[in-house]
Amino acid sequence: xxxxxxxxxxxxxxxxxxxxxxxxxxxxxxxxxxxxxxxxxxxxxxxxxxxxxxxxxxxxxxxxxxxxxxxxxxxxxxxxxxxxxxxxxxxxxxxxxxxxxxxxxxxxxxxxxxxxxxxxxxxxxxxxxxxxxxxxxxxxxxxxxxxxxxxxxxxxxxxxxxxxxxxxxxxxxxxxxxxxxxxxxxxxxxxxxxxxxxxxxxxxxxxxxxxxxxxxxxxxxxxxxxxxxxxxxxxxxxxxxxxxxxxxxxxxxxxxxxxxxxxxxxxxxxxxxxxxxxxxxxxxxxxxxxxxxxxxxxxxxxxxxxxxxxxxxxxxxxxxxxxxxxxxxxxxxxxxxxxxxxxxxxxxxxxxxxxxxxxxxxxxxxxxxxxxxxxxxxxxxxxxxxxxxxxxxxxxxxxxxxxxxxxxxxxxxxxxxxxxxxxxxxxxxxxxxxxxxxxx
Ligand code: PHE
Numbered sequence: 001x002x003x004x005x006x007x008x009x010x011x012x013x014x015x016x017x018x019x020x021x022x023x024x025x026x027x028x029x030x031x032x033x034x035x036x037x038x039x040x041x042x043x044x045x046x047x048x049x050x051x052x053x054x055x056x057x058x059x060x061x062x063x064x065x066x067x068x069x070x071x072x073x074x075x076x077x078x079x080x081x082x083x084x085x086x087x088x089x090x091x092x093x094x095x096x097x098x099x100x101x102x103x104x105x106x107x108x109x110x111x112x113x114x115x116x117x118x119x120x121x122x123x124x125x126x127x128x129x130x131x132x133x134x135x136x137x138x139x140x141x142x143x144x145x146x147x148x149x150x151x152x153x154x155x156x157x158x159x160x161x162x163x164x165x166x167x168x169x170x171x172x173x174x175x176x177x178x179x180x181x182x183x184x185x186x187x188x189x190x191x192x193x194x195x196x197x198x199x200x201x202x203x204x205x206x207x208x209x210x211x212x213x214x215x216x217x218x219x220x221x222x223x224x225x226x227x228x229x230x231x232x233x234x235x236x237x238x239x240x241x242x243x244x245x246x247x248x249x250x251x252x253x254x255x256x257x258x259x260x261x262x263x264x265x266x267x268x269x270x271x272x273x274x275x276x277x278x279x280x281x282x283x284x285x286x287x288x289x290x291x292x293x294x295x296x297x298x299x300x301x302x303x304x305x306x307x308x309x310x311x312x313x314x315x316x317x318x319x320x321x322x323x324x325x326x327x328x329x330x331x332x333x334x335x336x337x338x339x340x341x342x343x344x345x346x347x348x349x350x351x352x353x354x355x356x357x358x359x360x361x362x363x364x365x366x367x368x369x370x371x372x373x374x375x376x377x378x379x380x381x382x383x384x385x386x387x388x389x390x391x392x393x394x395x396x397x398x399x400x401x402x403x404x405x406x407x408x409x410x411x412x413x414x415x416x417x418x419x420x421x422x423x424x425x426x427x428x429x430x431x432x433x434x435x436x437x438x439x440x
Contacts, residue, residue, distance in 0.1 A: 004069055004235075004236070005236060006236050006237065006238030007162075007236055007237065007238065008162060009162060011162075012162045013233060013234070013236070013237055013241070013246070014246055014249060014250065015161075015162045015165040015166060015169075016161055016162060016165060016233055016315075016319070017224075017230065017233050017246070017250050018165060018169060018249075018250055018253050018254065019161060019162075019164065019165035019168065019169075019312075019315030019316070019318075019319070020224040020229050020230075020233070020315060020316050020318075020319035021222060021223050021224050021250055021253070021254040021316075022168075022169060022172065022253065022254055022257050022312050022315075022316070023312045023313050023315065023316030023317075024102060024105050024106070024109075024309075024312070024313050024316065025218070025221045025222035025258075025316070026222055026254060026257045026258040026261055026312075027172070027176075027257070027258075027261045027284065027309055027312065028105060028281075028284045028285070029218065029221065029222070029284075030046075030218060030222060030258040030261055030262065031261050031262050031265040031266070031283060031284045031287070032279065032280065032281055032282075032283035032284050033214055033218055034046075034196065034262055035265075035266070035269065035276035035277060035279065035283050036276070036277055036279075036280065036283070037211055037214055037215075038207065038211070038277075039195040039196050039197075039199075039276070040195065040196060040197055040198050040199035040200075041199045041200065041203070041204055041207035041208060041211060042207075042211050042214070042215060043196065043197070043199070043259075043262070044199050044204060044208065045207070045208045045211045045212060045215035046215040046218055046219060047255070048208075049212075049215050049216050049219040049421075050219050050222075050223070050251060050255055051251075052413065052417060052418070052421075053216060053219060053377070053417075053418050053421060053422065054219045054220065054223045054225060054251060055247055055248070055251055056381070056410055056413050056414050056418055057220075057225050057226070057377045057380055057381060057384075057414075057418065058223060058225055058230055058247045058250070058251070059243060059244065059247055059384075059396060059410060060380045060381065060383070060384035060385075060392065060414065061225065061228065061229075061230035061231045061234065061380065062230055062231075062234040062243045062246070062247060062396075063234075063243065063384070063391075063392045063395040063396050064076075064079065064231050064234070064380075064384070064388075064392075065230060065231035065232060065233065065234025065235040065237070066234045066235070066237045066240075066243070066395060067079050067391070067395045068231075068235060069235045069236075070235055070330065071088070071228075071231075071232060071235065071323070071326040071327040071329075071330045071331070072087075072088035072091045072092060072227075072228030072231050072232060072323055072326075072327055073085055073088030073089060073091075073092065073327050073330075073331065074088070074327070074330050074331065075088065075228075075231055075235065076088060079388070079391065081383070081387065081388065084379075084383050084387075087228075087376060087379045087380060087383065088228055088231075088327070090227075090372060090375060090376050090379070091226070091227035091228035091231075091323065091376050092227075092228070092323065092324050092327055093372060094226065094227040094368055094372035094373055094376060095227055095228075095320045095321070095323050095324045096324070096346070096347055096350055097350070097364055097367055097368045097372060098221075098227070098320055098368045098372075099146075099149075099317060099320045099321060099347050099351075100347050100348070100350040100351030100354060100364065101351055101354040101360075101361050101364045101365060101368075102313070102316070102317055102320065103142050103145045103146045103149065103317060103347070103348070103351060104138055104142045104145075104351060104354050104355045104361060105313070105361075106141075106142075106145035106149075106310070106313045106314070106317060107138060107139075107140075107141030107142040107143075107144060107145045107355070108129075108132050108133060108138070108141070108285060109145075109306055109309050109310045109313055110141050110144060110145060110310060111132040111137065111141050112132070112285065112289065112302070112306040112309075113303060113306045113307055113310060115128060115132075115289070115302075116292065116299050116300075116302035116303035116306055117299070117303060119299060121289040121292070121293060121302075122289075122292070122293040122298070122299065123293050124293070125272075125285075125286045125287075125289040125290040125293060126282075126286055128289060129282045129285050129286050129289070130282075132285075133281075133282060133285075133358060134355065134356060134357055134358050134361075135355075135356060138355040138356070139352065139355040139356065142348070142351060142355045143348060145313075145317070146344055146347065146348045146351075147344075148314065149314060149317045149318060149321055149344065150321065150340050150341060150344035152314070152318055153318060153321045153322055153325055153336075153340045153344075154336060154337045154340035154341065156336055161315060161318060164311055164314070164315055165315055167311070168308055168311040168312050168315060169253065169257075171304070171308045171311075172257060172308045172309070172312055173256070173257060173260065175301070175304060175305045175308060176257070176260040176261055176263070176264050177260065178301070179264035179288075179291060179295075179301075179305070180260060180263040180264045180267075182291070182295055183263065183264055183265075183266070183267030183268055183271075183291065184267060186267050186268065186270075186271040187271060188267055188268075188269075188270030188271030188272070188273075189267040189270070189271070191270040192266035192267040192268075192269060192270035192271070193266065193267070195266060195270070195276060196262050196263070196266040212421070212424070212425055212428075213370060213425045213428040213429055213432065216374060216421065216422070216425045217369030217370050217373065217374060217425070217429070218369070220369065220373040220374060220377055221368075221369050221373060222254055222258060223250070223251065223254060224316065224319060225373065225376075225377055226372070226373030226374065226375075226376035226377040226380070227320070227323065227372070227373060227376055228323050228376075229319045229320065229322075229323055232319075232322060232323045232326055233319070239399075240398045240399035241399050242399045242400045243396060243399060243400065244396070244400055244403070244406065245400075261284075264288070264291070265283075265284055265287045265288060266287075268287045268288070268290055268291040269283065269287045272287070272290050274286065274287065274290075280358070280362070281358060281361060281362065281365075282358075288302075288305070289302070292305070321340070321343065321344065321347075324343050325339055325340050325343060328343060351364075359440065362436070363433070363436050363437070363440070366429070366432060366433050366436055367433055369429075370425070370426075370428070370429025370430075370432055370433060371426065371429045371430060371433060374422055374425050374426045374429055375426055377418075377422055378419065378422040378423060378426055381414045381415075381418040381419050381422060382419060384411075384414055385411055385412075385414030385415035385418070385419065386415060389411045389415075392411070393407040393408075393410075393411060396410070
């Protein structure tokens with residue numbers, strides 16, 4: 001067997017993990033979900049879940065990956081838990097579903113890069129989205145996006161990924177700050193901030209429970225959890241890093257970018273009089289495009305912004321395909337290139353309905369986030385908290401000297417609150433998806 005690669009640089013692991021986490025989830029999905037789900041109450045629920053559920057599950061993935069040094073499926077037998085292999089299988093399945101529509105949204109981003117050059121969306125934000133989002137345009141750009149991702153994965157350019165993340169993260173943050181600052185000068189800004197940032201304290205508890213399923217799905221999606229990305233990335237770790245530090249940093253950067261994206265989108269929605277609850281999956285693109293349409297020099301800023309969003313989407317899409325390809329290489333002893341091409345082709349075919357109709361995109365998104373990632377997270381929490389607790393604790397303490405109390409807290413958070421919340425969310429998700437299917 002070939003020697004397993006490890007990260008090229010000390011911070012390669014962090015860069016790649018942040019590159020996976022920061023993507024369309026932060027800049028596209030977070031603002032539109034927040035808009036749709038009542039604004040500030042959703043933000044509060046989401047922030048709580050990131051810390052209480054997301055962080056502990058991320059640590060489970062990290063300890064499994066670092067201990068096993070194997071792909072998602074192979075990791076479980078390697079650490080003496082072969083019956084739990086099916087967690088990896090669910091993860092790989094989740095990858096197929098997510099990437100199949102993620103690449104459609106990635107294709108929208110390419111169309112917005114082109115639109116920034118041609119001026120296609122200026123003064124025309126809603127119509128532009130309408131023609132970009134579904135149908136043959138969407139399908140063609142979906143294919144282009146998939147081909148680019150497959151190209152990168154088949155070359156196995158891990159260090160290219162590290163470099164891309166190094167450029168992408170500061171640029172995305174910088175541009176979002178500029179947009180947010182411009183948004184602050186608009187007449188709708190204060191209404192936008194009120195909607196986004198001031199939860200109604202009298203209803204927050206009731207709201208938080210009803211918002212739990214969407215907020216939990218978003219927490220998993222944005223942190224790339226529940227499908228083994230973090231298992232796979234931690235499997236390339238050659239040294240005993242302090243995994244708690246690393247996960248805190250990854251979570252902090254990811255959350256910062258999402259909050260910033262909201263600050264950049266909401267003032268524009270309110271300034272344009274767009275009803276935040278009505279736009280669905282198009283909300284963010286319509287909001288941003290109308291911002292670039294009016295901002296002085298907006299086409300140039302838009303071009304740079306969508307190019308960076310494209311990089312952000314690419315580093316995330318890469319991580320999804322890498323999970324599946326690394327599984328296929330380890331398991332079937334196939335070469336990287338043919339494996340990548342075949343898997344990417346299947347994913348593209350699975351995603352065709354989501355490029356042709358937003359209803360399917362919404363359905364796939366619900367299946368992935370409300371069922372597959374949540375189900376994967378629930379199983380990881382049960383496994384890590386109840387069946388693998390002492391090994392998991394040992395593994396976490398390597399690189400984190402003297403963390404006895406912290407590890408105990410971690411295990412108990414996994415055992416009870418994480419398991420209960422995710423079981424509740426999973427049940428809700430199954431009911432919700434059955435409802436969508438029944439209504440189609
Ligand atoms: N976290 C990525 C984003 O926010 C999406 C993703 C989900 C990546 C699941 C990998 C696994 O865009």
